[in-house]
Amino acid sequence: MSIDDFNYTIDIWIKELDKYDFDQLCTKPSSTTWSLGQMYMHLIEDTGYYIEQIKICLSNNENATEDAAPAAKIMFANNSFPDEIIEGAPSNLYMPQPESKEQLLHSLDNIKTEMNTLAILINESLFKGKTKHPGLNYFSASEWLQFADMHFRHHLRQKKRIDDFLNT
Secondary structure, eight states: OOHHHHHHHHHHHHHHGGGOOHHHHHOOSSTTSOOHHHHHHHHHHHHHHHHHHHHHHTTOOTTTTOOBOHHHHHHHHHTSOOSSOOOOOGGGGGOOOOSOHHHHHHHHHHHHHHHHHHHHHHHHOSOOOEEEETTTEEEEHHHHHHHHHHHHHHHHHHHHHHHHHHTO
16 A cells, blocks of 8 residues: 555545535435545545544654554455445534535645655655554554555445435
8 A cells, every 4th residue: 555545545535626616515315425525524534534544653653563453454465445335434424514615625635745755754754653442452553554555445335325316
């Protein structure tokens, strides 16, 4: 997994924003599902967390001998989340709508810039620390980067379902 893979995927999300007006971004297919805007907000929020984890991993050698969970090892080997709808945390029900399309674009641009800076540091760092994912045990900095890319790609399937709803 390289930063080029991450850039390719995040560029899809950035480019796709052009297709929607703000009302479309905030339209929910049902009361229990997210709008596209909420999904973008989720990706931005979670990737911000992954970025913080990368920074911690690059600052020390703590947990360097710990392993990812077997399910995570399979995901990393496949470079993909399982092809299934994953129930998120209950707090996901309260994901806010975006304030504007510009907010989403600005946040995605910032994430891309920060990840590209971190990718250089990952390659140069003498530290090999790991931090604990809430459900999948310990990830290194490079695994957090790969996980971020896999997470964005996983949500492309959900995006297609919302697009199908918006186009009916």
